[in-house]
Amino acid sequence: MNNPFKLFFLFFSLLFLQVFILNNILLFDAINPYLYIVFVFLYPLKENKIPILFYSFLLGLLVDFFSDTGGIHAFSITVIAHIRLFFVKVYFNKLEIDFPFFSLKTESFGKIFNYVVTLTVIHHFIFFSLANFSFHNFSNVLSNTFFSSIFTLFLYFIGSAIFTRNE
Amino acid sequence: MQQLIFFIQRFKYFLFFILLESIAFSLILTNLNFQKSKFVNSTNSIVGGIYTQKSKITSYFNLKSENQLLAAENARLRNELQKKVFATPIKDSTIVDTVRYFQKFSFKSGKIISNNYNKEFNFLTLDIGKNQGIEKEMAVINSLGIVGIIDNTSDKYARVQSVLNKNSKINARLRNSNYFGTLDWNGDDYRSIQLIDIPRQAPLKIGDTIETGGKSTIFPEGILIGTVSKINRGNSAENRVLIKLFNDMSSLGTVYVIKNFDKLEIKKIENLENE
Numbered sequence: 477m478n479n480p481f482k483l484f485f486l487f488f489s490l491l492f493l494q495v496f497i498l499n500n501i502l503l504f505d506a507i508n509p510y511l512y513i514v515f516v517f518l519y520p521l522k523e524n525k526i527p528i529l530f531y532s533f534l535l536g537l538l539v540d541f542f543s544d545t546g547g548i549h550a551f552s553i554t555v556i557a558h559i560r561l562f563f564v565k566v567y568f569n570k571l572e573i574d575f576p577f578f579s580l581k582t583e584s585f586g587k588i589f590n591y592v593v594t595l596t597v598i599h600h601f602i603f604f605s606l607a608n609f610s611f612h613n614f615s616n617v618l619s620n621t622f623f624s625s626i627f628t629l630f631l632y633f634i635g636s637a638i639f640t641r642n643e
Numbered sequence: 644m645q646q647l648i649f650f651i652q653r654f655k656y657f658l659f660f661i662l663l664e665s666i667a668f669s670l671i672l673t674n675l676n677f678q679k680s681k682f683v684n685s686t687n688s689i690v691g692g693i694y695t696q697k698s699k700i701t702s703y704f705n706l707k708s709e710n711q712l713l714a715a716e717n718a719r720l721r722n723e724l725q726k727k728v729f730a731t732p733i734k735d736s737t738i739v740d741t742v743r744y745f746q747k748f749s750f751k752s753g754k755i756i757s758n759n760y761n762k763e764f765n766f767l768t769l770d771i772g773k774n775q776g777i778e779k780e781m782a783v784i785n786s787l788g789i790v791g792i793i794d795n796t797s798d799k800y801a802r803v804q805s806v807l808n809k810n811s812k813i814n815a816r817l818r819n820s821n822y823f824g825t826l827d828w829n830g831d832d833y834r835s836i837q838l839i840d841i842p843r844q845a846p847l848k849i850g851d852t853i854e855t856g857g858k859s860t861i862f863p864e865g866i867l868i869g870t871v872s873k874i875n876r877g878n879s880a881e882n883r884v885l886i887k888l889f890n891d892m893s894s895l896g897t898v899y900v901i902k903n904f905d906k907l908e909i910k911k912i913e914n915l916e917n918e
Contacts, residue, residue, distance in 0.1 A: 496697060502761055506761050508761070525656040525659070525660075526655075526656065526659055529656070529659055529660055529663060530659075530663070533663045533666075533667070536667070537667075540670070541687070541690050542690055542693075542694075542757075543759065544674075544757075544759060544766040544768070544802065545674070545762070545764075546670050546671040546672075546673070546674025546675065547666070547667035547668065547669075547670030547671045547674070548667075548671055550663075550666075550667040550670070551664060551667035551668060551671065554660065554663050554664055554667065555664070558656075558657075558660045606671060607762055607763055607764075608763050608830070609671075609675065609763065609764075612829075612830075613763075613829070613830055613831070616830075616831075
């Protein structure tokens with residue numbers, strides 16, 4: 477994933493996948509996967525955080541343009557892009573020296589699961605709280621976070637199983 | 644000075660993060676506010692253009708239901724016409740001067756190219772805009788009932804604030820009586836909407852029809868909304884009544900945008916009264 481062309485391709489395929497297909501799924505009239513956050517998981521680890529913050533903000537903003545949500549997607553994806561390195565250090569015990577050699581493919585499933593679940597749940601919780609923008613229907617926020625997270629994670633793990641080459 | 648540069652060096656990622664987050668947050672706040680002009684929305688030419696291409700493909704799948712809706716509407720309008728034919732001869736023989744006839748509303752048809760209904764603040768995008776004479780605060784309806792109010796326009800596209808938006812407040816009344824209230828949506832179910840502030844003495848029954856009241860300059864009188872499905876007999880101050888919408892907000896195709904020619908005149912008079 478270090479190839480800039482691959483990242484460019486990933487960026488736009490996630491954007492169009494999200495706005496044209498996943499935004500129209502609406503399982504049981506409410507549950508939607510938000511798979512575009514996979515960009516944050518797959519972006520190569522670097523000590524310089526400016527590029528990932530900027531690109532994930534841009535991706536969130538473009539999703540916002542298509543779904544008329546103000547800046548909610550941009551806000552929530554930038555949060556997880558910022559706290560990503562912290563969780564990498566916690567779950568994978570990696571230091572700055574290890575970042576160039578880090579790849580999700582080589583890690584054990586349990587660690588990846590913890591890492592992806594944490595970031596997804598944080599993103600979805602911030603997203604649904606801002607979409608609701610009041611404490612009125614707070615149980616709705618929690619249930620939406622729960623079910624949409626399950627859906628997103630389901631799609632992510634299926635997708636990573638399909639797209640990872642067995643070597 | 645050196646201290647400051649050192650500080651920026653040390654916290655540059657966090658400062659950049661705060662900068663991006665404050666941009667996003669200000670966009671969220673402006674988007675929630677109905678009156679302010681907006682920046683992030685689907686009416687700009689790139690996003691609108693992409694949505695038009697998409698709707699060109701997907702509209703073929705809805706042709707059948709769209710035709711049925713049109714046929715049903717035509718039948719209803721023909722029935723209305725027949726009523727008029729019978730009603731005219733009974734009238735007194737006053738001369739109707741057609742030159743002085745004054746049209747109050749004009750209708751323009753458009754197509755929904757993007758639809759939201761599962762969030763708390765829902766918006767739709769139309770494929771007509773300023774070039775076709777669409778302006779802010781015009782009413783949007785379809786053959787079954789109300790859809791929303793235009794809230795932002797660009798040259799070729801317009802954004803509609805759906806009735807399914809927590810900020811939408813639309814005047815509504817009981818059919819065949821003058822008791823009126825305000826439509827409000829609690830963000831729960833896209834099939835139903837709430838009517839609040841309707842007087843307690845209003846004779847409400849389950850199944851009663853609710854229509855627009857004509858007390859605003861946006862909607863004409865008598866556009867259908869829905870039927871009463873649950874009445875709250877409790878002692879709450881706002882007297883919430885649940886209304887089942889005639890419209891299926893999850894599948895909208897062709898809509899009509901209504902322009903009120905008297906809007907400026909009415910606004911002018913109302914402002915005079917306030918001073």
